[in-house]
Amino acid sequence: MGFVVCNERFKEKFGSISFESLLEQIINKGDVSEFYFVTATNQLAWNFRLDFVEKFYASKRKAVANFVASNLEGLIRKVYESLKIPDKKKILSESLRFLVFKEAFDEAPLNFFKRHSKDKVPLFVIKWLSQIIFGLKEDGITLENFELEMNNSGTSVVNPLKFNDTKLLFEYYQRKLDESNFFDIIDATYFVADKINQFAELGNSVSILDSTPQKTFLFFGFFDFKVPEIKFLSSLAKLSNPVAIFLDFDETNGPLFGNYIDLLLNLKKFGFNTISIGDNKIDSNTNFVKKYLFNNYLGQTRGELAKRIRICATENRYSEAKEIAKLCKYLILKGNIKPSEICIVTKNPQSYSPLFREVFQDAGIPANITERFRLSSSPLIISILAALDVVTRGFRFQDVRKVLLSFYFRFYNQKNSEPIDVENLLGLATKMKILGGKEFNGKKYWESRFRNRLKVIDQRLEMLNSLDYPDPMEVSSLKAERSSVEQAKEDFEAFTFYFNFPDKELSFEDFYDIVTNRIIKGFGVLNILENVANNLVENLGVYSKYDKIAKIEEIERDTRALTKFLKILEEFVFTSSIRFKDQKFSLEEITDLFKVVIFEERYQLSRKPNAGVNITTIEQTRGIPFKVMILCGAIDGEFPMRYSPEKFLGRVLGKSEKRHFENERLEFFFFLTNNNYLFDRNERWTYIFFPKRDSKREFVPSPFIFSLCELLGVSLDEFVFEIGRFSHKEQNVEGMEWVSAITSNVESNIAAIIGDGTSAEQENFQAVELYYKKFEENSLLESKLSEKAKEFIVKLVSRPLSISFLEEYARCPYQFFVDRILQITKPMPEMEIFLSNREKGEILHLIVSNFFKELAQNRTNETADVPNLKLGNKVFVPVKLDPNKKEEYIERIKAITSSILSKFDTEISLFEIDFQEFFSTELGRIGYVQLWLNYELQRANWEFYPVLFELAFGLNTKDSLEAVSVDLGLGESITLRGKIDRVDFLETDDKYEILVIDYKLKAAECKTPRSVEKGESFQMPFYAIALRNIFEKNGITKPLVINLLYQIFDFKVSEKKENVLNYKSFVINDESKLGKYFPQKSTKRGDDLEQIITQARINAYQILKAIRDNKNFAVKPLDSGRICSYCPFQSICKIEIY
Template identity: 30%
Template sequence: MAHLLYNSAFENYKNQFEEYFKPMGKGLQGLLVDSAMQKTPNTIKAIVPTGRRVRFIQRAITTAVWKAFSTPTEEQHISTLESFVLDVYSKLSLPTKKRVISDAYKLALFQEAVENCVERKELEFYSRDGSNVSTAIIERLADVIYGVKKKGITPELLEQDIAKSSTTDDEEINIHTLHDIVCVYKEYQHLLGEQLADKATITQDVCAALSGKDIHDILLADTVICIDGFTEFTYPECELLAELAHSSVPVVLALEYSVTNGPLFGNLQEVHERLVTSGYKDCDLDAVAISAEASGVIFTPHTSYIRRWLFNTEKEIRNNSFEKNIHILDAQNRVDEVQTIAKYIRYQILHQGVKPAEICIATRQPENYTQLFREVCAMYDIPVNISDRFPLAKSPVVVALFAALNIITHGYRREDLHRALENPYCTFTTNNGTAIDGDTLYNVAVRLRINGGERRRGVVGWINRLENAAQISSRRLEVLKQDLFAEQVEIDSTERQVEEVQEVLQGIKHLQKLLPEKQQKFTVVDFVDCIKSTFIQGLGIQQTIRDFYKHITDTEHYKNDTVRMLETLEQDTRALGELLTLLDEIAFVYSERFGNARRTFGEFVEILEATVRGAKYQIKEETNYGVTVTSIEQTRGIPYKVMVVCGLVDREFPVAYTPETFLGKELPDSEMRHIRAERMQFYMALANNTSALENGTAQILLTIPKYATGDEEFIPSPFVEKLEKISTIASTRISTHHAREQVRYNANSTLWCKDWIDSVSSYDEAMMEFMAKPKSELLQQYFNQQPEHRSITDILDIATTYSHHNQTEVAIRYVLEHTLQQELSNLVNKPISASDLEEYASCPYKYFSDKLIRLDEEQTSTNMLSPLERGTLLHAIVYRFYQTIATELVNDGMAEYLPTKGTAPQPVLVRLNPTEYQYYYETLTRLAHEECNRITYEHPFFELEKETLFGTSTTQGTRKGVLENWLRHELQRIEDGWDFVPVLFEFGFGMKAKQTSAQQAIKVGEIYTRGKVDRVEVKQHPDGSHEFIIADYKTTKPGASLTNITRGEKFQIPLYMAAMQQVWQHDYDFTAMLGGGVYYMFMPPNGKYHQQLLVPNNSSVAAIGVSTRSQSKIPTQEQVQDIMQQSLQQAGNTVQAIAHGTFSIQPQKNTTCTYCSYSSVCRIKELQAHQQQAEFPDEELGNPLLP
């Protein structure tokens, strides 16, 4: 230390303390250890800046005493200044003691203060029209107001600024903003009243209580107060120290201060002047100059030199004493920076004998790095002790609680219900003990378009909609069961829908009983009890934490996994503890303020939410475990052997200064005070271990990331430049990239980092190094020997970035031989659908991701009908229309049947009569209305869907609907000579159905298949033979062209034609000839409502609707047969390729990847780049697997 400030009572201790605090002295820690070892009668009350240093000194004392005497130490009087003030306050004799509120409840009071000001319409800037102030602004106002309060600025002082500005037209003061600050500040102080106090108020009250009095009566006898390690004091703290100037209790402050160091100690200068004025004496312990050279004055020890010259820019002094102790490393980005630091730390631990607890990674803004270090240190097998204060609002425990509370406060919104039900910390069980399934609820709600929310009557709206849907689904199920032609698949599907709706209905009713209503009135005690019993215990949040601990202890895990899980467990436990503490505080403070006043559940939730937003929690620091990762200010006074300072970029270190616009005025010298504080932080990081820096054993690594995300380039911290100007360390500065290149290609490199910069330090790096080998046989050999080391997706992630496309295929295929080969081989004997074949044809890797490893696609919901839902609705309407006409023909005795075998029901040929249009239209619209009622949902968009179906009639004219247009073109096609008659509808083959015994998959060619044909039409020739056409419904355009089929891109029509040929032979008493296929469109943009496909030129319908120019392209009967056989052969080849595990990344068209959900998995762009490299080898792209 360089400077002592002490009061008169300390004179007798001055000489003793100087020996400890002079340069190269033992400092406070040595003083306290020696005092404990000698068991001196006087008691030293040590006050330090951080709790971390309190614990560090306590451990040092305990260890020293135990080693010397094998006995525990006596009580150690070490605390932070905040704890000291609270301790003094608790011992003061005051008429009434105020309750000290937490930082969390302080934010809740600020929110209440703002709301009160808004209600009284006092705010002129933040709520001009009386509107609510956002949460973010309230939090910012709370920070600003509490900040000025800690500086000793009162509302009255701010009002003086307003009065002064109104008379002088001071443009630097925003009167309206400052007026709002004063209003909220006064209201906040009013809410505190005489019962409550924040920490700043306590400091002020202690100052007032000690004014003119002595602190001797409330401290132990012979106590010496020693304050060490502070770089700044707030105004109330400074006033408290001034009150101790004439105390009979000895007081001494050991400061890093020098009169000649204005640029570094400017903020302490004000403290120094204030305390000297109040009666303190000072003593300068700084080193003296030992040499004077032309280049300047050199000091010893090194910390004195750095303190003197670091930010004095009048001269450049190239001191070469730091080259072996301080190094600068430029990294490519934050990830490269953290990974390089991990390599460096492993080297220090494994090769230099440094214990992990003796290493510290410090940064100015820990939030930018803590998660990275968690992930990377786990990857590099480095134990870490990350000191990070976590926001309570982001804790999984609190997130789970508010997920449940939001159900109530937001009116049972669909998203809130799904989020809560799927939260792993919550368990919603019904009375019979079964859990409410979140996915089922969400899927049913999406299908029924139930959004929830207060505007839609909340839980009551859910129950009404679900009960209505249950009735409609049940009626439909009964109709299907009575329908002889209904598919069993559809019956089973409808049964599942009924069961799902009933399940969700019961779940919602249970939630209605379990959860309180938003407007239900509670006292604060009842509210807190409800949160604890109904939510924390009732929903199993507390039990989930216990179960997680049991899982950790009962299951064997890798050591690092166990450590990480225990850390997660501790985070959850401490978050829950902090939450329970906040609830108790809310109950106590609110009861003190309002007694048993009752508020709605929603209002109390708002108070709890505001309180939680201001709270933080911290996991316990593990003693002598792991590398410390923390903020720079937390390292003060702790002498680490290895110090890494990362994130040295401008605007992060030093933190960018931003004027306080929320205050409405800029406080005097704010910017300069900010810069000085940042400088002091940098100096403290360098001077952390004075003795090690002096004897040459200190290791300090300064790292600078070059790029942020993307191509944005960081600017190095100006502090680094300042350090380079007073030393020669710039000569050893190097980037990670160049360092690795030098070490990799120069065996005789003398770089300071050569022993670790290019080392393989993790399992992943070892894998990458291995993958960089040129021969893919090594890859095959490795996975043959160690297949369990990687999951399929991990292997694919590496393998698809390999240099050449053929090696990628080999790698994927080889991995599959060990994991899925047996399952794939069985696919040859399993049915495959036409859609599966077409998906493989569009991209084999897409089929692999979708059908084999079943990666979930992102689901999106819309208030309009999706294309699939719209198509399903139209299919259902048309199906019911033809089935109704068929039933009426049977009832009227006018039905024509197809001959069948056995007892199977005879299909009815449904011949429509164009003259019966009106009757058909009425029947069609009636059935359509019934189907719409089955899926109706409360949203204006559904009315638009119905208008599209049924058309509109207004004063401006009539617009025909989709159904009317479809029916007119059905009848028009008959009038044009279409002589094929519909007979089978939604006909399933190769599956269980009422109208066919074909329950097993049908073999066509070399494959087995099953499916459902939208419609089959049959023509009876005069000679008694039959011909059939496969009809498929499409919404807007045909599903395939002849070119698509011949290229092996589409399979549906050929596959269905071949399958139906076997159906006729198996279930019907005749053989039918191939008549081709046809697409029927409901909403064709070009007005063409049907299009033939594979209809031979000798067919009676081949030319209907076909232009004269296109008639010459109609294939012959032989060509149709050949095309179908070719398509079946291509389908067989596709099944064989799947069975052999061939899943190359070969999209059929460029547009295939445009809307593909798996493009981020296959990384097609990277693959194309590597293929380009193979074509143009002179354009070096580099191996992507190299570090």
Template identity: 55%
Template sequence: MGFVVCNESFRKRFETFWFDDLLDKIINEGNTEEFYFVSATNQLAWNFKLSFAERYFSEQNKPLVNFTISNLEGLVKRVFEATKPKNVGKVLSDSYRFLIFKEAFDRAKLQFFRQANEQVSLYVIRWLSQIIFGLKEDGITIDNFEKEIQRVDERLVNLPKFLDTKSLFEEYQTILQESNLFDIVDAINYSSNWFNDYFEKEAQTNRKIHLPFFDRNKTFLFFGFYDFKIPEIRFIGSISRYENPIAIFLDFDAENGPLFGNYVELIENLKKYGLYAFEVENENAETNVNFLKKYLFNNLSGKTKPELAEKICICAVENRYKEAKQIAKLCKYLIAIKKYKPSEICITTKAPESYASLFREVFQEVGVPVNITERFRLNSSPLVLSILSALDVVAKGFRFKDIRKVLLSFYFRFLKKSEQGWQEEIDKENFLDVVTKMKGLGGEEFGGKEYWLRRFKTRLQVIDDRISFLKATPYPDQMELANLEKERKQVQKAKEDFEVLLNYFDFDSKEITVEQFYDIILNKIIKRFGVLKVLESVVENLLDSLQEYEKYDKIAKIEEVEKDSRALSKFFGLLEEFTLLTTIRYKDKKFSLKELLELFKVVIFEERFQISRKPSYGVTITTIEQTRGIPYKVMILCGAIDGDIPRKYSTEKFLGKELGKSEQRHFENERLEFFFFLTNNQKLFNQNERLTYIFYPKRDAKREFIPSPFLFSLFDLFPERKDEIFFDLTKPIVFENTDQMEWLNVIASNVERNLVSLNQEETQSSKQFYDDINSIYFKKNEVNYLLENKLTDETFQFFSGLTSKPISVTFLEDYNKCPYRFFVDRILRLERPPVEMELFLTNREKGEILHIIVSNFFKKLAEETYQNGNYEFIIDLGNKKYVPVKLQPEKKDEYFELISRITYDILQKFNTEISLFSIDTEEFISTEPGRIGLVQLWLNYELKRTKWGYYPCFFELSFGMNYQDSLSPVDIDLDGQNKISLRGKIDRIDVFKNGENFDLLIIDYKLNKSEVTTINDCLRGIAFQMPFYAIAFMKLFSEKGYDSPIVSLLYQIFKFRKDNKRKNEDSTFNYVKLFVNSESSIRLYFNIKKDEATKDDFLGWLEVTKLNALDILKKIKEKRDFPVKPLRSKNVCRYCQYKSICKIEVI
């Protein structure tokens, strides 16, 4: 059952009103040049042309020529180009239209949407633009705006909003008229008026009037539509007056108001323009399609049709990632087992942004080709972002954030002459590292490029002064000297590379025309920076290496290259439109580079681009609306959750009131989309041969999902078979009893093949085999077999080498924090994105600075003590002799002067030459009355602790490190059979000597208390640092002939809050105990009972830690087990740079 709406000419000329019958007639007669097909969407037009060409060739045995098809907008633009005044350009793109609206927003006198001096987001302005444009699409003009809005009985909800909306509408139209520009709605209205005026003029001649600019016999056939905007209806009405036949084919049942209410209103509106509406009856009124037309969403009578359920399957899955995985497995099954062509399968969704990247990944894994009709945002293209960042460098005064983006761009090459005379790239990594450490900001407010030249010069002078000072001292620190010399070379190189950059960025930023702006982008960036050469080399390399890839990998690689070329092509198209129209509007007016760039960014903000479609290639993945009328044999709907299907109705917040039937029309359109999804191949659907699969995820990382209410409306049509077609894939399924779910048994990837082979080694029976499959399906996410193919000998050697060389405790702790991140970072060794520069000193930098300050302070005092010979004992570990430092409270002023000099010397390395640096400095050494800095506070408490009798003796004691005075790595026996070689650096060890016995405090510095670990953490295998440092030092100590010492482990906190409730003495306030031996002299300060923590307890705890370490080493070396199981996901994952790889947010 359906309707055809046509003019008198069509009714007289054609005998049939069935669209398919008419197509057969056109193909049989071969007169395609007489017809102009108008489709609802571009996707439908593209597919229709392909299928029509195949049918035409099959019937006529010759290729299709003189065939015309477009969407309605394409027809309007064609007409407008033929009828427009000479001084008018083409119809505005959506992007330039948004720029016009942004200008209207800036000019309009607004009271609600923009407060004084408020910067309004482009997203808000875009939303307002859509509201105004929507009003125009609804046929509302400035003249009838207030009347149309107030036509509904309710009073205006918000008068200021309404007045601002009216002001925006007026300003937008004023700019269009002043600039002689037309958006698509104005173009439709202009064309409609032109056709009506032409008809009235020609009607006076009493001749038959045919549409100008088209053949006299041209027939217009509209198909795939279920709604027209008011201006579109006027346009159709204006051309329907002519002798050219016009017909609109609509497929609906007037009895089903909840589903087809829009159609009834649409036909009534079309009939107002003299068009006729005819109901077309199907020969078989009892078809599946007609049943859905009558009763879907309208089943109050309880009508059922159980056979509809035969080819429908609905599946619930855990999350979107697993949903994509199961859909990929299903497609593999349909193609490999059921012999469907990939192009006969379509996956559709209402949330393409949530699925596109997931489907690309999982389909590549299972080896199934896909044709994703994704529209990418132009302002997210890496190539386009690189070009915009290059413009920002000059426009915004050489800000570091912009320079950084440019240097990290894959598309730019900045060359200089090497010492040997050939061209080489500047050292980007060195430049970014140097400037990040210098905390350089740049920007117009600091002087632009002159700021950088001054910063490099100042930094080099600071380094030279420090080198001169050290060389003048009797015993200079050789390590510091070496580091300074190295830094000087790095800074000098960065300075020279920056001067090279200045030559590349030599374009004017003050007074330029739009044509000069175009020239800067084309010649001074794209050509000079080597963009085209980079893209050419990528293509050449791809062509040279294509034979190395599998078929579907080749397509993926080609698509990657095509994305850049399509983005650049779209970018040039917008740039040309921007240059042309802005020049027409402003003539020879000059702008600053910053002004033009901000305007152009607005244009790009709205634009999207798409890679080319691939005819008959791959599984199609697209939105529901793009599948309308395309007869796929298999339809798969994903993301069928409430809020997406149907989309939530958003009340009109910006307009100031809700418009009439807007909510009703919204839900009618949403229901229609679901109906068209179910019936898009009516022939197969009526024969119960069209396969329909619907998936929905139960949750994501943030919330639980509710199934789409449309599913329950579908269940109402066959309630007795609901349990037969619904499957919860989060629960075990008995495969033998579920024929519809046979696809779950498919081995879809190498991962699953390996898992099956592992299980089959132990079991060979058929029943056991399927049990193995079942087990794999529900447990494969618990065991992470990342290595899909058999490992090579070289790979085995690599894993063995990971644990055979000296390792740090960080190696073990990194695995425990997240095994997968460990795998990506330490085994795959993926390059991490450079760290973003922080304006203030980061907590990590503060901690490192405090480490250096207190260590240098003690080292200086230890050096003086050794030279004076004023020490109570000396410890020789082989690399050097260590003496204790005995602080004397009466020398507080002397100590403060020393540590202040050390602090200022170290902080000078971080001086950013901006006022914020003084804030960081004050945090260490405060000059403000009544305030105490971190260094001052540390010194005060250190002097209070002298009564403990423990003297600092070892500072940054290193073993297995690449330092001049480092000790050798320490070999540690883990269980009598396995050992590790350990390297590390102990912050500090304090010593109390009682006769020949030693009582040691191994101390680790922490900035904040939140960073410390507990004994329980060590026993659980979470923390290894302190127990292994204790093991290492005890072994070093005993190897030099010293008796086994008493060992306690403490954390010293630099930033702490004094707890007045604690009864301990002040000397313990900035300490946190990890383990205090009950035999230690300091046990009383920490309220440790005599038998609470004995030496045997300590040694037993260390043994457990060693076994935990052994377990990790076995997982790495033997099991190669790297699951996505972060220990504390909330903390570990928050700032992880690999979240986009592991997909933890969706699994």
């Protein structure tokens, strides 16, 4: 059953006729020039064109001419353009409409949304408010009838302040439109309707659009119209043009089609006729679902529908996408269904489109994803906006970095035509903490910092060269640094040449010139895109079929984004020039306006007919038939979508909420009954998937699923297939064969176990499957690694390894793989204004090490009674501190602190702040260095004397010892390299007592023996192994008694504890004299050290095997909350969706 809603002219000309029959007449006649087809969605218009052209050619064997199909907005704009009226207003695009609204928001005296006057209101909040106002206008509410409509619409006040702000925003927005001589599409619709009505009232009932022959307007695919659209349609009905709206509706359909009843009444009220179209399929599946899907209280069920409907639950969204990909592959290969006959729909494209793009490419399945990308998220557009920010924000470091690292820009030194050394420039700016920005005088600040640094280096070199025996390593280091700074200074000057924009107020045409000529052309964007495209064409043979599609799509994404960007830019410049006439603005003001324009603007890749499995939003499939429909993300809150405009409006709109849920129900109905022909014959498959959880919460299945199960007469628990716990009995269920389909060798092995095994083996199936899944992950990775990559891994673990190498793998194997194996460049961290904790630690290391080295070299310590340490041919002088020389030590270490801090070259205004943190001159405050020296003097009577400072082994430095071999057992060993912060020693007649000290800034950085047992720490036990090896190789035969400690710089003493030093013990040997300083309960004893070393060896052996032999780089961080939060590879790893 259906309805034709038409005007008298259509009724006279065509009578009672279905849309399908009318199409047949049009094709048989062979002339489509008198028809204008209007569809509910752009996607339907696109598909209808393809389908119509194909049918027309099949019938007439010629191309169709003068064929027009658009959505309703397209028709309204076309009619408006055809109107011959003076001083015609411009209809704004969505993005420019938002700009006008943003200006209205800024000017309106709002009491609620601007209650925090100092805080800038986020754009997404303003966007929401814009949509609320636009939605009110779509509901027929105007500024004139606002109060009346709100009071008569059954609304209740939630927040009066919000409500009053909404009214003010409505008022200021309309005023802005009027002042600027603009229409939004709603006002344009009203205007066009009024003009047509005036036209008809004057007796001029001739056709519109100035077309010959007269156009017949055919509307289809709709189930609702907005109030302004109904007014437009009612005006059309008064003309001599035949107008018809085809609705798939039956008066006995019940509550599902409540919107249709209201719609028909409205249209009849405005002069339309309603003609019922007979339907011989009264008892069809489609009509049954229409009547009873959301009418369950009648108890009607139809079990045969369940034969072709399957509901599947997966663990999370990622597994959902993977299972759907497997289903599609099975349908294509085993079910002989074309990819283009399968459609995957969702209500949440933001979550699913990236997943399907990745999973389908990996599975080798062609996909046609009709995703609309945010223009402001395009890497190319981000780069262009960052280039504008460089100038408008005064060469801030983060903007300069973003531009220099952009793939789309190329900068050259004008003197030698060589590319700018980006790594050197940014690395040096980071080290020198060059913040940039207007507050520091922009680019002049960068230049002065480089000049000052060169001056400091030259002064230091001059001083060193005046000495009889200057330190050659420091001289060499300073010369290298000078060369680096000189290069950076020259490169920065070359970089600023590209940003020589007009230093004056600009017209909008000037802004257009800066963006298009200075940035897009001048920075080489067009050349880069052209080169990428040419390179792809030249190397097409290298890529597989689906990799080729992906590469082409990457290029298309950039070109489409740039095309859309330029179109928006042109419209922005054109409309702004009209609005502001001859006014001029600063580059920053125009840039800020333009950013608002593109904030929510989106672009879309070209539609590709029959290019693969269709993946789109659910509303875009209306009227487009498919053989297989797959719904994903069927969870409560997403389908149906929540309705909560009162958050911003300040009132609950009962009627609007009711209509929202009725529309959501209709979308689910159209999904279920897509392709009525096959659905009524039970020949079309329907799959509904929902994830059970994500990393943050549990999901509830959509209430629509419960309604469907009631219609089918089945229990939800019995009808839902748990894919993660799929039983052997379920694999024979029709429509679910794909779950157990053999898609890999591993699954083949599992199938063999199932088929040939005993009942006991059947019971252990899950354990076997888990093992094989783990095996499959590793073998899959290994199969994807090239022989060159495998050789690289072998070489990687064969050379001297650092302790951090092992600990990085232990923290997260996948992070290790991306960093060490793939060697993907880490994003450069944000610059911190003050010294970071890492930098503070490095500085303190240098200060205390230099302090001890100076004392040892100058022989100013009292060590006549302390023997030197001899390692081979080297003699190391121990340092013995004298508490009576505290003032001398303070002056010495203060000078060292000042010298080292100056080399870090922080902002001049922050130098004193940093210095005070290390060495305070303020009364009542003590710096890190002073605190450390106090503790050192307190422990001067321990008889252990510092002797080795920054002891390097296996490093490529002048004073480094050889690398150390560590036996891991079972015939395996590794070569270790590293640096021990400090070693104190005490020699007696029969032994050496060694105290290994590792510096830490905070106590939280210290590890415990438990961390070694867990496999996350190797530092202390491997230091013990290294020292044994070093002492043995250098001829020391006395037994070693090894103690391991952390020394903490930022040490807070509890008031409850007295005489506590800044140490945290790791292992204290019970034979050592240190035992008296560390209580038995607070530390591990000497007997435990061997156990700890053994455990560390075992853990290192397992890591070596995992990397070299198993290629195991699983996404398994030790502590996902801590490690993942700061991981630079979060965009690659999918742990958040597992």
